[in-house]
Amino acid sequence: MGKAFVTPKPSTGRDDKAAIVRLVLASGNAGKLAELRTLVDNAWSGDIVGLKDLGLEGAEETGGSFDANARLKAEAACAATGDWVLADDSGLCVDELGGLPGVDTAYYGGYDKLLAALRDVPPDRRQAHFVCVLALARPGKETLFFHAECPGHIAANARGEGGFGYDPVFVPDGENRTFAEMDQAEKAALSHRGKALRAFADWLKANA
Numbered sequence: 001m002g003k004a005f006v007t008p009k010p011s012t013g014r015d016d017k018a019a020i021v022r023l024v025l026a027s028g029n030a031g032k033l034a035e036l037r038t039l040v041d042n043a044w045s046g047d048i049v050g051l052k053d054l055g056l057e058g059a060e061e062t063g064g065s066f067d068a069n070a071r072l073k074a075e076a077a078c079a080a081t082g083d084w085v086l087a088d089d090s091g092l093c094v095d096e097l098g099g100l101p102g103v104d105t106a107y108y109g110g111y112d113k114l115l116a117a118l119r120d121v122p123p124d125r126r127q128a129h130f131v132c133v134l135a136l137a138r139p140g141k142e143t144l145f146f147h148a149e150c151p152g153h154i155a156a157n158a159r160g161e162g163g164f165g166y167d168p169v170f171v172p173d174g175e176n177r178t179f180a181e182m183d184q185a186e187k188a189a190l191s192h193r194g195k196a197l198r199a200f201a202d203w204l205k206a207n208a
Contacts, residue, residue: 022046022047022048022049022081022083022084023040023044023046023047023048023049023083023084023085023086024048024049024050024051024054024077024078024081024083024084024085024086025048025049025050025051025085025086025087026051026058026059026073026074026076026077026085026086026087027050027051027058027073027087027088028050028051028052028058029050029164030050031163031164032088032193033048033050034184035184035188035193035194035197036048036086036197038184038185038188039188039194039197039198039201040197040200040201040204042201042205043201043202043204043205044201044204051077054081056077056080056081058073058076058077059072059073059076059077060072061073061089061106063089064103065103066089066090066091066103066131066132066133067089067133067135067145069089069103069133070087070088070089070133070134070135070145071087071135071137071143071145072087073087073089073135074086074087074135074136074137074143075135075137075143077137078137078138078139082139083139084136084137084138085136085137085138086134086135086136086200087134087135087137088132088133088134088135088193088196089103089132089133089135090105090130090131090132090133090192090193091103091104091105091106091130091131092105092114092128092129092130092131092165092166092170093128093129093130093131094114094118094126094127094128094154095125095127095128096118096121096125096126096127097117097118101114105165105166106165110166111158111165111166111168111169112158114154114166114169115154115156115157115158115169118154123153123156126153126154126155127151127152127153128151128152128153128154128170129149129150129151129152129192130149130150130152130166130170130191130192130193131147131148131149131192132147132148132149132191132192132193132195132196133145133146133147133196134146134147134196134197134199134200136200144203146196146197146199146200146203147196148192148193148194148195148196148199149192149195150172150173150190150191150192150195151172151173152170152171152172152173152175153170153171153173154169154170154171155168155169155170155171155178157169158178158180159177159178159180159181160177160178160179160180160181160182161180162179162180162181162182162183162184162187163179163180163182163187167179167180167187168180172190172191175190179191
Protein backbone atom coordinates (compact mmCIF):
# COMPACT_ATOMS: atom_id res chain seq x y z
CA MET A 1 0.00 0.00 0.00
CA GLY A 2 1.16 3.53 -0.65
CA LYS A 3 1.47 6.03 2.15
CA ALA A 4 -0.51 9.18 2.80
CA PHE A 5 0.29 11.65 5.55
CA VAL A 6 -0.09 15.32 6.43
CA THR A 7 2.77 17.63 7.40
CA PRO A 8 2.55 19.58 9.62
CA LYS A 9 -0.55 19.02 11.73
CA PRO A 10 -2.44 22.23 12.55
CA SER A 11 -1.25 23.56 15.88
CA THR A 12 -4.00 25.87 17.12
CA GLY A 13 -7.71 26.38 16.82
CA ARG A 14 -10.11 25.98 13.94
CA ASP A 15 -10.44 28.16 10.88
CA ASP A 16 -13.54 30.31 10.40
CA LYS A 17 -15.75 28.35 8.00
CA ALA A 18 -18.03 31.35 7.48
CA ALA A 19 -15.13 33.30 5.98
CA ILE A 20 -14.30 30.60 3.40
CA VAL A 21 -16.08 31.16 0.10
CA ARG A 22 -13.80 29.70 -2.55
CA LEU A 23 -11.11 27.08 -2.97
CA VAL A 24 -8.77 27.57 -5.91
CA LEU A 25 -6.87 24.72 -7.52
CA ALA A 26 -3.60 26.16 -8.84
CA SER A 27 -3.76 24.16 -12.05
CA GLY A 28 -5.21 24.42 -15.52
CA ASN A 29 -5.64 20.65 -15.75
CA ALA A 30 -9.35 19.82 -16.11
CA GLY A 31 -8.81 16.22 -14.97
CA LYS A 32 -7.21 17.33 -11.70
CA LEU A 33 -10.00 19.85 -11.10
CA ALA A 34 -12.64 17.15 -11.64
CA GLU A 35 -10.87 14.84 -9.16
CA LEU A 36 -10.69 17.62 -6.58
CA ARG A 37 -14.39 18.45 -6.93
CA THR A 38 -15.38 14.81 -6.62
CA LEU A 39 -13.21 13.91 -3.66
CA VAL A 40 -13.77 16.97 -1.44
CA ASP A 41 -17.43 17.53 -2.31
CA ASN A 42 -18.64 16.48 1.14
CA ALA A 43 -15.96 18.46 2.96
CA TRP A 44 -16.17 21.84 1.22
CA SER A 45 -19.30 24.00 1.02
CA GLY A 46 -17.93 26.82 -1.14
CA ASP A 47 -17.01 27.11 -4.80
CA ILE A 48 -14.08 25.17 -6.26
CA VAL A 49 -12.41 26.78 -9.28
CA GLY A 50 -9.26 26.39 -11.34
CA LEU A 51 -6.80 28.99 -12.57
CA LYS A 52 -8.40 29.10 -16.02
CA ASP A 53 -11.71 30.06 -14.41
CA LEU A 54 -9.96 33.11 -12.97
CA GLY A 55 -7.92 33.96 -16.07
CA LEU A 56 -4.66 33.29 -14.24
CA GLU A 57 -1.47 31.46 -15.17
CA GLY A 58 0.33 29.08 -12.84
CA ALA A 59 3.68 29.90 -11.27
CA GLU A 60 6.81 28.50 -12.93
CA GLU A 61 7.97 25.23 -11.37
CA THR A 62 11.51 26.13 -10.31
CA GLY A 63 11.59 24.56 -6.85
CA GLY A 64 13.58 21.43 -7.62
CA SER A 65 11.39 19.14 -5.48
CA PHE A 66 7.74 18.12 -5.30
CA ASP A 67 7.24 20.03 -2.04
CA ALA A 68 8.96 23.17 -3.28
CA ASN A 69 7.04 23.27 -6.56
CA ALA A 70 3.70 22.71 -4.84
CA ARG A 71 4.49 25.49 -2.37
CA LEU A 72 5.49 27.91 -5.14
CA LYS A 73 2.27 27.36 -7.07
CA ALA A 74 -0.01 27.49 -4.04
CA GLU A 75 1.51 30.58 -2.44
CA ALA A 76 1.70 32.51 -5.73
CA ALA A 77 -1.98 31.91 -6.47
CA CYS A 78 -2.93 32.67 -2.86
CA ALA A 79 -1.13 36.02 -3.07
CA ALA A 80 -2.89 36.80 -6.37
CA THR A 81 -6.41 35.86 -5.28
CA GLY A 82 -6.59 36.10 -1.50
CA ASP A 83 -8.32 32.71 -1.51
CA TRP A 84 -7.46 29.35 -0.06
CA VAL A 85 -5.37 27.69 -2.76
CA LEU A 86 -4.51 24.03 -3.23
CA ALA A 87 -1.65 23.16 -5.56
CA ASP A 88 -0.23 19.79 -6.45
CA ASP A 89 3.07 18.66 -7.79
CA SER A 90 3.23 15.06 -8.83
CA GLY A 91 5.38 12.77 -10.86
CA LEU A 92 6.37 9.27 -11.81
CA CYS A 93 9.54 7.75 -10.36
CA VAL A 94 10.93 4.67 -12.13
CA ASP A 95 13.39 2.54 -10.17
CA GLU A 96 15.35 1.33 -13.19
CA LEU A 97 15.92 4.95 -14.25
CA GLY A 98 17.22 6.04 -10.87
CA GLY A 99 13.95 7.76 -9.96
CA LEU A 100 13.46 9.55 -13.26
CA PRO A 101 11.48 11.31 -14.57
CA GLY A 102 10.59 12.35 -11.00
CA VAL A 103 10.09 16.05 -10.42
CA ASP A 104 10.60 16.65 -14.16
CA THR A 105 7.83 14.26 -15.21
CA ALA A 106 5.84 16.97 -17.02
CA TYR A 107 8.87 17.82 -19.15
CA TYR A 108 10.28 14.33 -19.71
CA GLY A 109 8.70 13.75 -23.11
CA GLY A 110 5.74 11.46 -22.49
CA TYR A 111 5.16 7.76 -22.10
CA ASP A 112 6.46 6.85 -25.57
CA LYS A 113 9.90 8.06 -24.52
CA LEU A 114 9.58 6.17 -21.23
CA LEU A 115 8.63 2.93 -22.96
CA ALA A 116 11.59 3.33 -25.31
CA ALA A 117 13.93 3.81 -22.34
CA LEU A 118 12.60 0.59 -20.79
CA ARG A 119 12.36 -1.42 -24.02
CA ASP A 120 14.87 -4.09 -22.94
CA VAL A 121 14.02 -4.06 -19.22
CA PRO A 122 12.30 -7.27 -18.03
CA PRO A 123 8.99 -7.21 -16.10
CA ASP A 124 10.63 -7.82 -12.72
CA ARG A 125 12.70 -4.62 -13.06
CA ARG A 126 9.96 -2.22 -14.15
CA GLN A 127 8.89 -1.07 -10.67
CA ALA A 128 7.77 2.52 -10.33
CA HIS A 129 5.68 4.74 -8.12
CA PHE A 130 3.67 7.91 -8.52
CA VAL A 131 4.17 10.71 -5.99
CA CYS A 132 1.72 13.49 -5.18
CA VAL A 133 2.34 16.48 -2.93
CA LEU A 134 -0.53 18.88 -2.22
CA ALA A 135 0.22 22.29 -0.73
CA LEU A 136 -2.56 24.32 0.86
CA ALA A 137 -1.86 28.05 1.08
CA ARG A 138 -4.14 30.31 3.12
CA PRO A 139 -3.81 34.07 3.69
CA GLY A 140 -1.81 34.73 6.83
CA LYS A 141 -1.34 31.06 7.70
CA GLU A 142 1.35 28.44 7.40
CA THR A 143 1.27 26.38 4.22
CA LEU A 144 0.27 22.77 4.84
CA PHE A 145 1.40 19.71 2.89
CA PHE A 146 -0.37 16.43 2.11
CA HIS A 147 1.76 13.60 0.70
CA ALA A 148 0.86 10.31 -0.94
CA GLU A 149 2.39 7.62 -3.14
CA CYS A 150 1.07 4.83 -5.35
CA PRO A 151 3.43 1.89 -6.06
CA GLY A 152 3.20 -0.15 -9.24
CA HIS A 153 5.08 -0.96 -12.44
CA ILE A 154 5.40 0.21 -16.03
CA ALA A 155 3.51 -1.87 -18.60
CA ALA A 156 5.18 -3.12 -21.76
CA ASN A 157 2.75 -1.13 -23.91
CA ALA A 158 0.31 1.73 -23.49
CA ARG A 159 -3.25 0.58 -22.75
CA GLY A 160 -6.54 2.39 -22.19
CA GLU A 161 -8.18 5.61 -23.24
CA GLY A 162 -8.87 7.29 -19.89
CA GLY A 163 -6.83 9.46 -17.57
CA PHE A 164 -3.98 11.66 -18.67
CA GLY A 165 -0.20 11.84 -18.64
CA TYR A 166 1.45 8.48 -17.90
CA ASP A 167 -1.79 6.73 -16.93
CA PRO A 168 -1.74 4.45 -20.03
CA VAL A 169 1.53 2.79 -18.95
CA PHE A 170 1.22 2.67 -15.15
CA VAL A 171 -0.21 -0.43 -13.47
CA PRO A 172 -0.76 0.00 -9.71
CA ASP A 173 0.16 -2.84 -7.37
CA GLY A 174 -2.58 -5.45 -7.07
CA GLU A 175 -4.02 -4.62 -10.52
CA ASN A 176 -3.59 -5.89 -14.07
CA ARG A 177 -5.06 -2.75 -15.61
CA THR A 178 -3.36 0.57 -16.23
CA PHE A 179 -4.85 3.73 -14.75
CA ALA A 180 -6.07 4.60 -18.24
CA GLU A 181 -8.15 1.41 -18.32
CA MET A 182 -10.02 2.40 -15.14
CA ASP A 183 -12.89 4.79 -14.69
CA GLN A 184 -12.34 7.90 -12.59
CA ALA A 185 -13.69 6.37 -9.37
CA GLU A 186 -11.54 3.24 -9.69
CA LYS A 187 -8.43 5.28 -10.38
CA ALA A 188 -9.11 7.69 -7.51
CA ALA A 189 -9.43 4.80 -5.06
CA LEU A 190 -5.85 3.74 -5.79
CA SER A 191 -4.00 6.76 -7.11
CA HIS A 192 -1.45 8.97 -5.42
CA ARG A 193 -3.60 12.03 -6.05
CA GLY A 194 -6.74 10.32 -4.78
CA LYS A 195 -4.99 9.37 -1.54
CA ALA A 196 -3.61 12.89 -1.06
CA LEU A 197 -6.99 14.48 -1.79
CA ARG A 198 -8.71 12.19 0.70
CA ALA A 199 -6.15 13.20 3.33
CA PHE A 200 -6.89 16.83 2.47
CA ALA A 201 -10.66 16.21 2.67
CA ASP A 202 -10.24 14.58 6.09
CA TRP A 203 -8.26 17.63 7.25
CA LEU A 204 -11.00 19.94 5.95
CA LYS A 205 -13.69 18.06 7.84
CA ALA A 206 -11.75 18.43 11.07
CA ASN A 207 -10.40 21.94 10.65
CA ALA A 208 -12.55 24.06 8.36
